[in-house]
Amino acid sequence: xxxxxxSLESRLRNWTQPVVRWARRKSPWILHxxxxxxxxxxxxILDTLTPRYDVERLGILKEAxxxxxxxxxxxxxxxxxxxxxxxxxxxQMAEPKWVVAVGSCSCSGGIFAGGHNVVGGVxxxxxxxxxxxxxxxxxxxxxxxxxxxxxxx
Amino acid sequence: xxxxxxxxxxxxxxFLFFSAMLxxxxxxxxxxxxxxxVGPPWYQPFADFVKLLAKEDVLSTGAHATAASLLPxxxxxxxxxxxxxxPVGGIAVASFEGDLILVLFLLSVPAISYFLVGWISVxxxxxxxxxxxxxxxxxxxxxxxxxxxxxxxxxxxxxxxRIVAYQGQTSWGLLMQPLGFILAMIGLVGxxxxxxLDIPKAKSEVIxxxxxxxxxxxxALWHLAMEMQTVVGIFLLVNLFVGDSRFFGWLxxxxxxxxKALALLVLLSMAAVLYARLRIDQLADLGWKILAPLxxxxxVATLWIIGL
Numbered sequence: 001x002x003x004x005x006x007s008l009e010s011r012l013r014n015w016t017q018p019v020v021r022w023a024r025r026k027s028p029w030i031l032h033x034x035x036x037x038x039x040x041x042x043x044x045i046l047d048t049l050t051p052r053y054d055v056e057r058l059g060i061l062k063e064a065x066x067x068x069x070x071x072x073x074x075x076x077x078x079x080x081x082x083x084x085x086x087x088x089x090x091x092q093m094a095e096p097k098w099v100v101a102v103g104s105c106s107c108s109g110g111i112f113a114g115g116h117n118v119v120g121g122v123x124x125x126x127x128x129x130x131x132x133x134x135x136x137x138x139x140x141x142x143x144x145x146x147x148x149x150x151x152x153x
Numbered sequence: 154x155x156x157x158x159x160x161x162x163x164x165x166x167x168f169l170f171f172s173a174m175l176x177x178x179x180x181x182x183x184x185x186x187x188x189x190x191v192g193p194p195w196y197q198p199f200a201d202f203v204k205l206l207a208k209e210d211v212l213s214t215g216a217h218a219t220a221a222s223l224l225p226x227x228x229x230x231x232x233x234x235x236x237x238x239x240p241v242g243g244i245a246v247a248s249f250e251g252d253l254i255l256v257l258f259l260l261s262v263p264a265i266s267y268f269l270v271g272w273i274s275v276x277x278x279x280x281x282x283x284x285x286x287x288x289x290x291x292x293x294x295x296x297x298x299x300x301x302x303x304x305x306x307x308x309x310x311x312x313x314x315r316i317v318a319y320q321g322q323t324s325w326g327l328l329m330q331p332l333g334f335i336l337a338m339i340g341l342v343g344x345x346x347x348x349x350l351d352i353p354k355a356k357s358e359v360i361x362x363x364x365x366x367x368x369x370x371x372x373a374l375w376h377l378a379m380e381m382q383t384v385v386g387i388f389l390l391v392n393l394f395v396g397d398s399r400f401f402g403w404l405x406x407x408x409x410x411x412x413k414a415l416a417l418l419v420l421l422s423m424a425a426v427l428y429a430r431l432r433i434d435q436l437a438d439l440g441w442k443i444l445a446p447l448x449x450x451x452x453v454a455t456l457w458i459i460g461l
Contacts, residue, residue, distance in 0.1 A: 019203060020203060020207040023203035023204040024204050027197070027204045051188045051190045054190040054192075056185060056193050057194070059194075059201070063361075067368040070208075094211045094369055095208070
């Protein structure tokens, strides 16, 4: 009985997998976190979310709460003070989840790399799926990056 | 067979599910057009729903697991049961004398479970959001109920189908009670927690209100319950205030009903775009100092007209 149920479940999972993957690709909800940057990239991210660029076309919504979000968008170098908080926010998110590093600082630490209070890029703390360099990066670059991430999903 | 078809397909579960998805999309699209955007494609609500269903189901430490899984189901069941008694283009699954009262009672069950789910999920934002939702409930519910009791008093029956039939003999409830219609629309905005009365889930103040701590299946069920509540609420107002379709006598009833419902939905979307969110104390002021006296006025005027 249990075996029958299990085989049924796995068959159902195989059958629903393409649908689920499609849904994930079409509906990435993002959470924005500034881990100690200069606000330049934050402004660009807010720009990306304005009606001019209209990312709701791609199903992208900005969520305010880690539990609802699929993609964690991090700007700025990770400082010693925000490292634990960044990690905790990542752990609060529900699987499956992706991390995008936006801007030179979050990619590598940028001009702050090697500072006494800076850990480095986001890659030092979390598994990053996508790096979008730029100082700050343009909204077009961010949208292009998100589209590439969606292709990866 | 017929009753099973009505329960599960039309106007039961499947019809409501697809209407909920359609209404959600139309709403987002209309808002996007008002902001000079393109807006999401038609499959967006389906993608969101499936994605949430397939996501990990996280429960915060200290939350009551049984209650957390039962409450969204309770909300959904209440909305679906209410939908059984609301006619869609003249077709209802069930109806009896007094079903309007039952529908109104069932439609307030989601509000209670919304508060409770904030209470049992131990987050700060959830508790604040839950308290706000109860305060909001006490502000909009009295004018809403009085505005919906006026058509019942005018037609002398508590059965939704008979109120529609009465409008067929006279005229639209909207024309006979314009004030009541406006009050009912405002009450509906409060009931559905849409902009500008989305005080319990205001993003910049309480993150996502009572639903802050939820993800995965539970969140998907909550979203579905809320969207279905939108559909049922709009269908109810269409029946009570623009129920008569004599003007469109040469058209089949169902598409006319759908067009009326979509028109009311566009009104709600316009309100969401035009007005900024109220504070909770402003809503209490509005509800008790303006809406409730106006609703009383409407009700007394209706009784006076009946007495003539």
